[in-house]
Amino acid sequence: MNFDSVKQFIKDSNLPAYRAAQVKDAVYKNAVSAWDEATTLPADLKEKLKKNFPLLTFTLNKIQHSKKDRAAKALLKLEDGLKIETVLMNMGGSWTVCVSTQIGCAVGCSFCFTGRMKFKRDLTWEEISDQVLFWLQYVKKENLAERISNVVFMGMGEPLLNYVSTVKAVKEISNPDRLAVGMRHISISTSGVADKFHNLAVDLPQVNLALSLHSADDEERNKIVPLNRKFNLETLQKALTEYIAMTGRQVFIEYTVVDGVNDRPEHIRRLGKWISGIKDNYLVHVNLIACNKARGEVTPEKTVKLFAKGLQGMNISVSIRKSLGNDISAACGQLAAK
Numbered sequence: 001m002n003f004d005s006v007k008q009f010i011k012d013s014n015l016p017a018y019r020a021a022q023v024k025d026a027v028y029k030n031a032v033s034a035w036d037e038a039t040t041l042p043a044d045l046k047e048k049l050k051k052n053f054p055l056l057t058f059t060l061n062k063i064q065h066s067k068k069d070r071a072a073k074a075l076l077k078l079e080d081g082l083k084i085e086t087v088l089m090n091m092g093g094s095w096t097v098c099v100s101t102q103i104g105c106a107v108g109c110s111f112c113f114t115g116r117m118k119f120k121r122d123l124t125w126e127e128i129s130d131q132v133l134f135w136l137q138y139v140k141k142e143n144l145a146e147r148i149s150n151v152v153f154m155g156m157g158e159p160l161l162n163y164v165s166t167v168k169a170v171k172e173i174s175n176p177d178r179l180a181v182g183m184r185h186i187s188i189s190t191s192g193v194a195d196k197f198h199n200l201a202v203d204l205p206q207v208n209l210a211l212s213l214h215s216a217d218d219e220e221r222n223k224i225v226p227l228n229r230k231f232n233l234e235t236l237q238k239a240l241t242e243y244i245a246m247t248g249r250q251v252f253i254e255y256t257v258v259d260g261v262n263d264r265p266e267h268i269r270r271l272g273k274w275i276s277g278i279k280d281n282y283l284v285h286v287n288l289i290a291c292n293k294a295r296g297e298v299t300p301e302k303t304v305k306l307f308a309k310g311l312q313g314m315n316i317s318v319s320i321r322k323s324l325g326n327d328i329s330a331a332c333g334q335l336a337a338k
């Protein structure tokens, strides 16, 4: 939904300005799923809107509900026929939406399902922000009590390789007049496109930045996150130091623990040492994620807890991220849109 173009259309049609306000309320407050549900609007305007301004830039192809977690995943069909996935989840409290920013991903991390797909294209800003609008409509339709309070850019794709649309989508999602999710409740996760950290600190200083590290050894990280060949660990250290100096914000390091790959005591030590090389590293918080593998297998909880304990022993602030919906392949790294 590009509300600015609807507003322009109303103006060009010489309709009174309050019509734009009514449309805005219908879309973002009442979260109507069809223009016909916008009862305050006159019939002829509804017809015009139906013809020219689809509420969403995609249609729902399939929705799946987790049996064990409060999580749902939607497969969405874009106008060109390509498909993406988006997730709604609740860890207790309000809802979090996980959005995709690209179809497929060119980075190709070793354990990521999206990375195994071929990169098809970037999403437009509308296709990104519409994922939040889609879930807003869903929450309304299903009469769910809690509101959507958080948005994470952790679905399919690398947000910082689709920088312009990502920034525009964040602005749309956080616009208090529209989707109204506070910037501080929005998180961008990146595999480490270090040359965009500076821009991010300027353009969206309030948004949370999460860096997917997974290894603090260049040779090993080259294999897990191939982008490391372009932006290595030293480059990332410098970029994070500058980012923290510019924003004064806490930053997050994501570390997916894969048993037998990056879970040994030496990995803990190396990670601790790498973090100590960041200035103001008291602002660095580590999120550990158990790796989701094929057939619903995950890294054992015990392994992840041991890793956390090791980091705590080095005075590093750490938590274990809950990953919801692996029974419907909605958990971290499982989105693929087959």
Ligand code: SAH
Residues within 6 Å of the ligand: 109, 111, 112, 113, 153, 154, 155, 156, 157, 158, 159, 189, 190, 191, 211, 212, 254, 256, 289, 290, 291, 292, 293, 332, 333, 334
């Ligand atoms: N491209 C961005 C954002 C999407 S991935 C990035 O890589 O950060 C979101 C998070 O899920 C990343 O931290 C990613 O490393 C992690 N992830 C990928 N595959 C996973 C898997 N199989 N199990 C657990 N986490 C995974």
Ligand code: SF4
Residues within 6 Å of the ligand: 105, 106, 107, 108, 109, 112, 113, 114, 115, 116, 155, 156, 157, 158, 190, 191, 212, 333
């Ligand atoms: Fe792309 Fe992120 Fe998956 Fe890596 S983890 S392949 S960057 S989506």
